[in-house]
Amino acid sequence: MPAADTVLTGARVRTLDPERPEARAVAVRDGEITAVGDEPDVRDWRGPATEVIDLHGATLTPGLTDAHSHPVWGIEMATGTDLSAVRDPDQLRAALRAADRGPGGWIQGYGLDHNAFAGRPVDRCLVEDALGGAPAFLRLYDGHSALASGAALAAAGITGPRAFDQRSEIVCDADGRPTGHLVEHAAMDLVGALVPKPSSAERRARLLELLGAMAATGLTGAHVMDLGDGDVPALLAAVEYGGDLPLRLNLAPWCMPGTGDEELAELIALQRTGGRHWRIGGVKFFMDGTVEGGTAWLEHADCHGQGTDAFWPDPQAYARAVRVLDAAGVRTATHAIGDAAVRHVLDTVAALGPGARMRHRIEHIETVPDDQLGRFAELGVIASMQPPHTAYTRADHTDEWSRRLGEERAAHAWRCRDLRDAGAVLALGSDWPIAHYDARRILTTARSPLGAASAGPALTGLMALEGLTSHAALAAGEERVGGTIAPGHRADLTAFTVDPVTAGVDELAGAPIRLTLSGGRITHREETV
Numbered sequence: 202m203p204a205a206d207t208v209l210t211g212a213r214v215r216t217l218d219p220e221r222p223e224a225r226a227v228a229v230r231d232g233e234i235t236a237v238g239d240e241p242d243v244r245d246w247r248g249p250a251t252e253v254i255d256l257h258g259a260t261l262t263p264g265l266t267d268a269h270s271h272p273v274w275g276i277e278m279a280t281g282t283d284l285s286a287v288r289d290p291d292q293l294r295a296a297l298r299a300a301d302r303g304p305g306g307w308i309q310g311y312g313l314d315h316n317a318f319a320g321r322p323v324d325r326c327l328v329e330d331a332l333g334g335a336p337a338f339l340r341l342y343d344g345h346s347a348l349a350s351g352a353a354l355a356a357a358g359i360t361g362p363r364a365f366d367q368r369s370e371i372v373c374d375a376d377g378r379p380t381g382h383l384v385e386h387a388a389m390d391l392v393g394a395l396v397p398k399p400s401s402a403e404r405r406a407r408l409l410e411l412l413g414a415m416a417a418t419g420l421t422g423a424h425v426m427d428l429g430d431g432d433v434p435a436l437l438a439a440v441e442y443g444g445d446l447p448l449r450l451n452l453a454p455w456c457m458p459g460t461g462d463e464e465l466a467e468l469i470a471l472q473r474t475g476g477r478h479w480r481i482g483g484v485k486f487f488m489d490g491t492v493e494g495g496t497a498w499l500e501h502a503d504c505h506g507q508g509t510d511a512f513w514p515d516p517q518a519y520a521r522a523v524r525v526l527d528a529a530g531v532r533t534a535t536h537a538i539g540d541a542a543v544r545h546v547l548d549t550v551a552a553l554g555p556g557a558r559m560r561h562r563i564e565h566i567e568t569v570p571d572d573q574l575g576r577f578a579e580l581g582v583i584a585s586m587q588p589p590h591t592a593y594t595r596a597d598h599t600d601e602w603s604r605r606l607g608e609e610r611a612a613h614a615w616r617c618r619d620l621r622d623a624g625a626v627l628a629l630g631s632d633w634p635i636a637h638y639d640a641r642r643i644l645t646t647a648r649s650p651l652g653a654a655s656a657g658p659a660l661t662g663l664m665a666l667e668g669l670t671s672h673a674a675l676a677a678g679e680e681r682v683g684g685t686i687a688p689g690h691r692a693d694l695t696a697f698t699v700d701p702v703t704a705g706v707d708e709l710a711g712a713p714i715r716l717t718l719s720g721g722r723i724t725h726r727e728e729t730v
Contacts, residue, residue, distance in 0.1 A: 204248025205230045206721065210240060212256040212696060216686035217263055217671045227261065229692040232721035237686055257729075259715040260700040262666060263686050264421025264693025265640045266673040268585050269564055269630030271344075272415070272450070272638075273436065274427045276407045277398065278340055279634040281309025285342065287317045294331035302335060304397035310339040311634065313348070314593060315493040315601040323372070325350050325381030338396050340389075342593065343491040344635050349381045349392045357392045366459040367487075368496055368512045384494050385512070386457075405440055411638075412447040416724040418639045419714040421693040422449035424585075424630065424677060426485050426534065426564065428471075437479045446478040447724040449693065451677050453483035453534055456522055458513045465522060469529045478720060482677060483532040485564075486519060487512045488542040492567060493601045497539035500570075503605040508539060520549040523561070532559045532678060534585065538567045540610070547576045557581075562628070562676055565590075566620070567602075568610045578624030583676045584617075585628045588643055589636035591615055594652030603653050611653050617668075618658040627660075628676035629668030640669060640695075641714075645706040662702035692721035 205228035214224040214237065221237060228236040228246040236246055247253060271278065282300040287293045293313070300308050318327070328337070329351060337350035349357075362373050369385035383389045399407065415423070428434075433452065440446060454471060456464075474481045488511060490496025495507035502509050513519040523533050537543045546563050562583035567590070577584055594600045594614065603611040621627050629647055631638050647665040650657060660668070674684025683691050696716040699708055717725035 202235060202246070203230060205235055205246045205251050207718075208243055208246050208251055208253045209261060209694070209696070209716075210243050210253060210255055212259050212261040213700065214261045214686060215666070215700075215702065217667065218685040218687045220687070224686070227686060227694065229718070229721045232692055234686060234688055234690050234692050236688060254716065256696050256715055259696040259698055261686070261694060261696045262701065263670040263684055263695070264717070264719060265419045265669040265695050266422040266424065266449075266683075266693075267415070267420055267630045267633070267638065267640065267643070267669070268424045268628035268673045268676055269426055269587055270423040270633045270638065271427055272411055272423060272425060272448075272633065273404075273408060273433050274429050275634040276404060276411065278344060279311050280399070281311060283312055284310045284339065285312030285314065287313060289317055289319060290321075290327045293317060294328055297328055297331040297337070306335050307396055308332060308335050308337040308350075309396060310337070313339055313341045315341060315343070316593070320601070320604070322380065323348055323382040338392050341493075342635060343493055345385055345491045345496065346494045347383045347389045347392070349383055351381070353392050353395070354379055354381060356395055359391060363388075366514070367457060368490065368510055368514065385490050385496055401436070401439070404436060408436070408440065409444075409447070413724070415638050416447045416717045416719065417714060418641055419695040419697065419717055420448055420638070420640050421695060421717060421719040421724070422451070424628075424673070425450050425452040428452055428454035428481070434474055434481070438476055441476045441478065445722060447719060448478075449719055450479040451482045452479065453485040454481065456484050456486050456526075458515075458518065460522060462525075465525050469526065469531055472531055483534055484526055486523070486533060486535040488516075488519065488535050488537040488546055489539050491538060492605050495605070497567070498537075498542035498545070499539040499606075499610075500541045500544070504607060505605065508605075511542065511545065516545055519545075520552065523549050524553065527553055527557055527559050527561070530558050532561060534562045534564055536564045538565045540568055540570055540573070543569050544573055547573060547580060547582060550580045550582050551576075560675070560678065567615060568606060568613045569616055570613065574616070574619055574623040574625075577620060577626075583626045583628055583672075584620045585630065585676060586615060586617055587630050587632045587636060588615065588617060588646035588650060588654075589631055591646060591651040591654040592636070594654070596652055596655050598653060600652065612656070614653040614657065615650060616657060617647060617650075618660050618664075621660065621664055626672050626675050627664070627668050628673045629665065641710055641712065643669060644701055645710045649706045662704075666701050692718055694718040698727075
């Protein structure tokens with residue numbers, strides 16, 4: 202065996218490889234794992250140029266992958282004033298009075314919790330007095346709705362309701378006056394398109410800074426559930442022209458209602474696009490929106506009488522698009538939060554029959570009835586869920602999410618453990634910037650769910666780790682090259698100062714990451730190593 206570039210020793214290695222579950226040392230060459238063994242093997246792996254890193258008792262695991270994130274689009278989404286700490290309209294107005302005016306005098310904000318409105322309608326009348334006439338675009342935390350000021354609506358020429366190809370809405374009051382509440386992407390984009398954007402240089406710098414911070418939490422990769430405005434490949438190519446990406450990125454462009462054969466062919470052709478540390482692999486759909494926004498597709502209406510429509514006005518057009526992509530060997534990931542949306546996606550995959558080429562996945566799955574749990578394993582559909590989202594709910598069901606759904610459905614919140622017990626592959630993520638990207642937070646909230654999900658069973662430490670490693674690899678079709686520590690696999694590795702499987706959640710949440718390698722490159726290193 203040629204000498205290794207890097208040898209990691211002094212660790213407890215949790216390989217997640219059933220052929221060899223544990224080891225003490227790992228050798229890496231040219232971005233791949235070349236050997237997995239014990240301390241005595243290290244001397245046979247070294248050469249004059251080999252860097253030997255003593256991990257001083259750390260636990261080494263396969264590199265963590267966030268299975269649902271928006272690191273590029275999120276740079277735009279998380280611009281302006283962070284409103285995530287706002288708890289009521291008075292705090293919102295105070296935050297907006299102190300907010301910086303950006304280019305063109307625009308005020309931007311993000312992370313605004315629906316619960317801050319205390320059950321009242323989302324209406325610009327609550328904030329206009331704090332804006333001084335400035336145009337404002339405030340994204341609610343879910344990324345599917347926003348609040349625009351009167352000046353912003355005027356700039357976009359919005360004076361009343363409009364019809365859209367997808368389920369979107371310019372919310373208006375009884376007199377036809379736009380309230381400023383914009384629901385779903387087509388409506389939000391009318392104002393969002395006018396908001397000043399960062400320059401290309403700013404985007405590159407912010408992306409590298411963000412990915413570096415992600416690596417410091419142990420992440421080596423992310424499944425990116427968007428392609429931005431289509432310029433993301435050029436942005437990533439520009440970054441790699443000048444250096445390396447700290448994380449391995451797998452991107453899925455969107456397929457929206459109204460997509461025809463020509464556009465589907467373009468999505469299929471995009472699958473051949475990639476760089477050194479990124480590639481386009483898959484297509485993202487939306488079958489519904491969010492519970493709080495009233496756009497989750499539910500089998501029975503929510504408490505406001507909403508939620509009975511799919512995001513695709515013709516759900517069968519969605520099913521046809523999935524069939525075309527599956528036949529072309531393209532994986533799909535479908536946003537489905539409500540029970541009706543989840544059922545329709547499962548029915549769509551079932552209709553593909555035994556000739557289906559790919560394993561498809563469902564994103565979010567915030568509420569699902571008992572009779573659908575077993576279908577994930579039966580159909581080979583991967584469940585992709587984001588445990589940190591549970592923080593936006595409350596155990597007593599007084600939050601907007603729970604009130605909208607009602608007690609029965611709120612009691613079926615984020616059924617991660619139930620899906621695992623039913624045999625499903627379960628990939629875990631953050632959905633940054635909807636929730637924080639810290640991989641340790643994903644692990645801890647999977648093991649100790651919050652809010653409405655806290656009454657349900659939690660994942661074990663091993664299940665949670667699998668969700669960010671071996672199951673995430675399965676979700677991307679990369680199980681032969683990633684997700685476990687084995688010779689021939691990519692050298693994506695994470696070293697924890699504690700054992701993420703057995704450490705208490707409080708201990709794990711604050712534990713530093715000793716070392717992160719992505720493709721054999723050290724992307725984070727604790728100073729003592």
